[in-house]
Amino acid sequence: MARQQSKGKCGFCGGTFSKGAMRRHLDSCKERKVPKGTGHIFHIVVDAGEYWMHLDAGGDATLKDLDGFLRGIWLECCGHLSAFTIQGIQYMSDPYYDEDTGMDVILDRVIAPGMKFIHEYDFGTTTELDLKVVSEREGAIEGGIQLLARNDPPEIICGKCGEPATTMCTGCFWESKGWLCDKCAGEHECGEEMMMPVVNSPRVGVCGYTG
Known part of the structure; x- marks a missing residue:
């Protein structure tokens, strides 16, 4: 199965860039407007090898919001359970035991620039995503999460x-x-x-x- 180097398109200017160059481009893209408002916006890279995307997520968005976004764009098939693991703590989509932690927690409380964490969907045939918070800035996002760039379909x-x-x-x-x-x-x-x-x-x- 032969595949080419992973590339993707900027959601603002439509330019095509390699996986490694996309973050640098987004930092300087002239078409990218910084949403105004009070609060924090986290720039998050979601990585699954040839499949990747860049997101902006408001600090007042919840892990449940982020889970729903990932399900909607990449994962959802049969309503499987999912979880984030952040600094050794697992946040479950459907907590079962009293000691389980759910996803109704805002991002401001659990992530920060430089932090890496994972998301798992379906604990039978698991799809695991690596996430990294690459930066933070002031502002607000309508809807909580915005797609900045995404890989082109692998050839x-x-x-x-x-x-x-x-x-x-x-x-x-x-x-x-x-x-x-x-x-x-x-x-x-x-x-x-x-x-x-x-x-x-x-x-x-x-x-x-x-x-």
């Missing part, structure tokens, strides 16, 4: 003919022949019921996720 090649893959076989997921173009998918021996679409998410091919 995944059909393992049979070399054309761009549009489908994957869940039965052959860990083999190069599991990535297929439309034509080869129609000829694949595992059958249509094993096929799932190729989507721009680290959860591609996992559980029932279809984007």
Whole structure:
């Protein structure tokens, strides 16, 4: 399965930049306007290898808000449980025991610039995301969280003919022949019921996720 260097588009100017260069660009993008208001805004990088995004999150947004955003853009398939782990404390989407900590806590209370933390979705077939707070500034965000930039869909090649893959076989997921173009998918021996679409998410091919 051959893939190219991960790149993405700035949500403000539309320019394309590599994964490593995107933060530097966002810091200087002339089209990016700083939301005015009182409070804190955290610039957070969410990383899952070839899949990544940059977010602004208001300090008054909650972990539940951030969890919902990540579910909506990358993760949600079957209503699985999720959790953040921040400085050794786990914040659960659906606390079960009295001693469990939920996500109804504002970001100002649990994160700060330079801090790294993780998010896990689905504790059966888990998708894990690495998050880092790269900066903080004054301001306010309507809605609490704003997408700044996101990776372009990775160029995944059909393992049979070399054309761009549009489908994957869940039965052959860990083999190069599991990535297929439309034509080869129609000829694949595992059958249509094993096929799932190729989507721009680290959860591609996992559980029932279809984007």
